[in-house]
Amino acid sequence: MSEKEAENELEKRDSSIESTEIKSADSKKVRLPDSKEVNQALEANPDQFPSVANLNIPNAEKIEPFQITDGGKTIAASRKVEQPALDSFTQGLQSLPEGATPEQIAQMQIDYINRKAASAEAAGTMPAIERGMMLDGRIEETHIIGNNSEYFERMAGVLIGSVQGVGNVAVNLAHIADFSAYCILGDKRALEMGEEFGKSLANIIFAGGKLFQSSYDYIFNVGFEGDYSKPFSDIASVAIILNDRWQQLPPREQERRKAEFISQMVAEGLIGLAGTQAINKAQTFTEVLDSVAEHAITFGIKIGDAPKKSAALISKGIKEIIQPVGDTGVGIKMPIPKQDTALFMSESENLGRARLPKEIKPIEPSLENPLPGSLSSVQTRDWYNARVEKIQEIEKQMRESGNSTKEIFETVTQLRNEAKLQARALMKDQRLAESLPPPKTPEEILAKYGGDYEKAIRASRRTNPDINKQVDELRKKENEP
Amino acid sequence: MSTVIEKLKASRIDWQESKESEFVFHTDFLNHLVRLRLNDFPDESLCTLIFDGVETDLEEFPECWSLPRHRNQP
Numbered sequence: 013m014s015e016k017e018a019e020n021e022l023e024k025r026d027s028s029i030e031s032t033e034i035k036s037a038d039s040k041k042v043r044l045p046d047s048k049e050v051n052q053a054l055e056a057n058p059d060q061f062p063s064v065a066n067l068n069i070p071n072a073e074k075i076e077p078f079q080i081t082d083g084g085k086t087i088a089a090s091r092k093v094e095q096p097a098l099d100s101f102t103q104g105l106q107s108l109p110e111g112a113t114p115e116q117i118a119q120m121q122i123d124y125i126n127r128k129a130a131s132a133e134a135a136g137t138m139p140a141i142e143r144g145m146m147l148d149g150r151i152e153e154t155h156i157i158g159n160n161s162e163y164f165e166r167m168a169g170v171l172i173g174s175v176q177g178v179g180n181v182a183v184n185l186a187h188i189a190d191f192s193a194y195c196i197l198g199d200k201r202a203l204e205m206g207e208e209f210g211k212s213l214a215n216i217i218f219a220g221g222k223l224f225q226s227s228y229d230y231i232f233n234v235g236f237e238g239d240y241s242k243p244f245s246d247i248a249s250v251a252i253i254l255n256d257r258w259q260q261l262p263p264r265e266q267e268r269r270k271a272e273f274i275s276q277m278v279a280e281g282l283i284g285l286a287g288t289q290a291i292n293k294a295q296t297f298t299e300v301l302d303s304v305a306e307h308a309i310t311f312g313i314k315i316g317d318a319p320k321k322s323a324a325l326i327s328k329g330i331k332e333i334i335q336p337v338g339d340t341g342v343g344i345k346m347p348i349p350k351q352d353t354a355l356f357m358s359e360s361e362n363l364g365r366a367r368l369p370k371e372i373k374p375i376e377p378s379l380e381n382p383l384p385g386s387l388s389s390v391q392t393r394d395w396y397n398a399r400v401e402k403i404q405e406i407e408k409q410m411r412e413s414g415n416s417t418k419e420i421f422e423t424v425t426q427l428r429n430e431a432k433l434q435a436r437a438l439m440k441d442q443r444l445a446e447s448l449p450p451p452k453t454p455e456e457i458l459a460k461y462g463g464d465y466e467k468a469i470r471a472s473r474r475t476n477p478d479i480n481k482q483v484d485e486l487r488k489k490e491n492e493p
Numbered sequence: 494m495s496t497v498i499e500k501l502k503a504s505r506i507d508w509q510e511s512k513e514s515e516f517v518f519h520t521d522f523l524n525h526l527v528r529l530r531l532n533d534f535p536d537e538s539l540c541t542l543i544f545d546g547v548e549t550d551l552e553e554f555p556e557c558w559s560l561p562r563h564r565n566q567p
Binding site for chain 2: 389390392393396397432435436444447449451452
């Protein structure tokens with residue numbers, strides 16, 4: 013049969029089908045709607061074919077159904093689709109079942125790291141890895157054996173848990189990856205995950221992981237591109253978000269949070285003088301966290317056993333910092349607290365007396381929270397004495413934790429000197445405050461007590477009865493109408 | 494002594510620099526050499542007057558007193 017004859021035969025068959033009378037009732041029902049109605053129904057409900065939907069089709073995930081419309085005729089068809097490779101860390105997470113266990117998540121990342129390491133090495137794109145690049149100090153403790161990918165795997169392990177293996181590393185990184193994805197997308201789950209993220213981060217930090225600086229170095233300095241860096245780019249992304257929120261806090265609130273954190277870490281015996289100095293100098297939120305990682309006295313601390321109160325403070329800090337940002341109405345954007353008790357702004361800073369959002373209430377200056385340059389010398393002393401009492405509590409806790417007298421002396425002196433400078437900044441007479449002699453250094457104080465730490469600590473607790481008497485008299489005078 | 498100190502506190506005094514220390518100043522008052530020392534406030538009193546070898550701690554710096562660096566400021 014020629015091609016022409018074949019076409020004629022097909023036309024005959026088609027016209028024969030169309031002219032045949034339909035006798036069954038069911039068939040008549042099918043034929044009743046016109047083609048327009050059928051098309052509308054298909055478009056509105058394309059998947060409502062249960063018998064077909066329930067078919068067990070081999071490799072169904074690799075087949076994409078689609079329709080071909082030709083001259084008013086719609087033909088169902090399918091085609092093979094290219095599956096996106098699950099080599100992005102977040103995609104990998106999404107591919108896991110909803111109820112995935114931490115072990116499954118961990119395994120996912122282990123596989124991810126291994127797979128990417130192998131492919132990068134095979135492609136010759138493995139970045140040059142320098143000793144100490146990922147973790148200052150920690151990496152030197154790891155013996156480097158074998159090839160580059162093995163080294164990377166080890167490094168990934170060292171990144172978080174070192175001796176505990178990569179399992180916990182993965183779980184913690186998984187939380188961070190999820191959290192950062194939600195942050196970037198503005199997903200409300202970021203807020204819900206804040207606490208969990210904080211815990212994971214605290215575990216990493218107290219295991220010595222300078223995560224944020226490392227991730228910046230890795231991505232920006234080393235210049236490595238691609239999915240291989242995904243966990244690290246996640247961390248870098250989240251660092252940008254956290255620091256952005258941190259910068260929106262008033263400087264005084266930043267300092268208060270740093271001071272609270274230092275006090276708690278000191279109380280738990282986690283940092284010494286160098287640590288408090290480093291945290292104080294930190295300009296961004298992630299620098300604060302990296303300083304903790306660098307200076308925390310964490311010898312023997314196992315992953316998951318991060319000091320509870322300090323870890324809780326990190327977790328709380330992150331949760332607070334990722335709260336939605338509101339405009340105060342005076343050009344300052346700041347997190348909107350969930351509870352009215354969380355206060356961010358002083359009434360006196362609200363110069364325009366703009367109406368603040370309901371959730372943000374102004375802080376009234378008080379003795380506990382005074383404004384710089386607002387206190388008399390008597391009030392300044394009262395404020396300072398209250399701080400010294402807190403430092404004495406820290407000293408007590410350090411003794412209970414078994415810290416050495418040297419550590420206690422250095423910490424207490426440092427905190428006391430900081431409180432002294434803060435107190436002077438609160439004085440009304442700033443010209444006089446700037447003329448006062450600088451606080452004595454720990455070395456000067458120790459020399460005064462012949463190198464006896466215990467005597468030096470005791471001396472720092474003493475108050476001068478003559479001064480107290482004079483202060484009481486002045487206080488009475490100030491309170492007179 | 495307390496009367497003299499009260500008089501001193503109520504008088505306009507332009508304290509002069511001393512060679513002793515940058516935190517110690519002096520003045521002549523009623524034909525006496527009086528020294529003023531600024532202290533490690535608030536651990537110590539704000540300042541101390543030294544009059545005829547007797548030290549008196551002060552918790553206030555009278556408004557009518559001035560230090561050399563303050564006089565040089567606008």
